[in-house]
Amino acid sequence: MSDPKSKADMIVVSNRLPVDHDPSVEGGWRRSPGGLVAALEPVLQQTGGAWVGWPGTAGLELEPFELDGMELVPVTLTDEDVELYYEGFSNDTIWPLYHDVISPPAYHREWWEAYVRVNERFAAAAASVAAPGAVVWVQDYQLQLVPRLLRALRPDVVIGYFHHIPFPAYGLFAQLPWRKHVLAGLVGADVIGFQRVQDAGNFTNAVRRQLGFETKSGAIRVVADDGSVRTAVAKAYPISIDTQLYDEIARRPEVQARAKEIRASLGDPQTVIFGVDRLDYTKGIGHRLKAYGELLEEGRLDVEHVTLVQVASPSRERVAAYMQLRDEIELTVGRINGDHDTVGHTAIRYLHHSYPREEMVALYLAADVMLVTALRDGMNLVAKEYVASRIDSRGVLVLSEFTGAADELSQAVKVNPHDIDGLKDAIMAAVEMQPAEQARRMRGLRRRVRDHDVADWSRRFLADLDAVRKQDA
Template sequence: MSKAVFDLVVISNRLPVDITSTDGGEVSWTRSPGGLVTALDPVMRDADAAWVGWSGAPDLELEPFDADGTFLVPVPLSASEVSEYYEGFSNDTLWPLYHDVIAPPAFHRAWWDVYRRVNARFAEAAAAQAAPGAKVWVHDYQLQLVPALLRQLRPDLEIGFFNHIPFPPYELFQQLPWRRQILDGLLGADVIGFQRPTDAANFRRCVTALTGVKARTEKFTVHEGEGYNRTIQASAFPISIDSKSFSALARKKSVRRRAQEIREELGNPRVVMLGVDRLDYTKGIRHRIKAYGELLEDGRVTPGDCTLVQVASPSRENVEAYQELREHVELLVGRLNGEYGQLGHTAIHYLHHSYPQAEMAALYLAADVMLVTSLRDGMNLVAKEYVAARSDLGGALVLSEFTGAADELTGAIMVNPHDIDGMKEALLDAANMTPDERRRRMLRLRRKVMSNDVTRWSKSFLSTLESLGATNHTASQSVRSAASPLEAPVSPVAGK
């Protein structure tokens, strides 16, 4: 166990690096491309911080190590734990349940048992790294039990939790057999952050209905021992990106040159439409392709005039629902290209890859229309990346009403992705938008994205945690100092 020296400890399912090991035992790492990593990288660089998470490789035991100035603490997972905790309970139970049951969730008691065991391991690893009174920031649905477990181990800590995905309404959440345990786990935090006010309201309603805690406002109290009530804040802290850095990247000559090359490789169509998503059933990829396919069928767009580029990065390929999605999307793309493709002009360019940031910035610059048509999304940082890249004030954003980004990016063309006819009209409106209208909308979008960046997000959350955590700690110390040693209250699981 290493010495507890860090004033800020971040906990997430994955470390911010991809680790590979050779047969000879040599280990190397590269920076991960994920949204959470991108969002927190500036925070970690400026803090005395450690990051606790899984390496991404099963059955790999690693000692903590430094990477780009951040102390990384790997949490080992066995192959069976990856299958049951991550692919099972996290991504086949919680993920579909929290995304409006777009796919049916599976409820298996064995998965729940492993989820509890793994959450305890993460909590113990973080407790070993946190300095006295440190801030601990827990991230996302895979680790919802960690806040309460960590509070039992280290009641001196200021604990925050941020939920990157939607939080479901009570009518859906109550299906979960372990609903009370999940809520009790989250109530171990001082501050519980969500992407949208509706997510925070859903959580508070579930707490009020299922725990007996009266969580009718953003701040509410839980009883944690004789004479001690701890205050919790559950509210929205919409996440963002390092918008200034991304905007600067997109202005580089090499990126702009690459954007022009992409358009030439596509045959220089009048309109390039772009979708960039993980290959996930929540992203509305099939709905988007269906709408575009009907436009081809109607003759309202033609491959020589317009093309769709769909980047679908691999995701959770061991989960059956994702395997079925990939097969369906690839069959749909193949059929449309077979029916409507022309020599030198492909109707849909389908790319099942991940790309580095510079290539993504070039794709954004090459795209006249950005399509973000999620059926349900906590935020969707792709929409914000597109806006940050367009300092030229070109391009048009088509954005689903069911993304967290829709609350902020009001200059976009809003769509209901379930309304295929409505989406077809939105695609045509975006494709035929006048330069003046594009400029007006993009100015409005950029004002929001460039001011509400990731630094503002993290400072807002951490300052709220510091203020509320300090207040709770002072109140707890007062109660403890007033009690005799034998009567000093021990913090139970919140809400019980």
């Protein structure tokens, strides 16, 4: 990799670049959707910062280049890297382990070796573009070794790490054969951020028990191999969304007209229930369908009056557990529709697609009830997107207590998705909730997501990193 034109004072390191390589579009790059890009792109543009990541195509070798005021530093991954580091260790070892072993994790040494090798590559790329004393912010579970590796290469930089998914309780984390290596990698950062206070506590407990470091109120006394001591901080920084953007889209006349079209296409039911998730075993889609199907069986819901729209975005389609999950979900949908559809009404409208943001907002506006029934989720931004889109202060959010969002969105109808009877009662409470009660709850939810948006999240994290830099100066 050649040196970029200039060194950067602020660097983001994530598995993916904020753009996807797409030769079919003008310029060859398509902007990636998502809250992380929305939060960090303005910061990098203001500071002339750099973003280190994979461009999304295996084997693609590119020099650093500038786009929209950011220096983009592509990291090359081979087909083998994608298979072993990404699909293997990241998504078939770490992902299920950190999501409470909902699906059994697989432990393969060759996957771990690839994970180490790729993390070394990312660390080297970040080190090559960092100005003296730069701030480097590493993102998520694919890159847990980067903080320590980067510190070894560039002890002058200030390092942050944010963990977007849950961090498991010690009894689960301890299963990982390479647990000490992962923890040592993470405490290489100065500030280690998590979605929930519980996740930060799980992490510091693991550090204390596995590495023997003293911890107190999130402060970790890190002892290096040479005997030097420094303090790292682990704490919660709940991530959020660009609330103003969703509010603005929801006010567009064409989006509101599209919401009416969607309801009309469903036969104008009295109630539209909506679920949107990546097709992932952590999302509780099967539990949701079971509860809904039983409500139809029992006559508590009537297909003439209620429709469930379930969007299941394609996800990790080459991983066996995901292929099996898709088959299970589609069989369940087919059975429920076969049992309950009428000529004019369908019980479940199942959509295995991804949709642009404007269409998602129209769906949020069309939905009377939003079901978020994740079995385990670091945050769940869909819940916040729904709230931000409900400019009419109507609609009901049914929210799993096992999401990070449940800590913040206290006016939602909370559920334990494993309790099918409780989930059924919560759905009925949402369907039957009076407009005045909906408005009271939704106003409180909207206030929360407005006051704590994604810009607030990045500001708070970066302020703590800046405090470390001033302390070291």
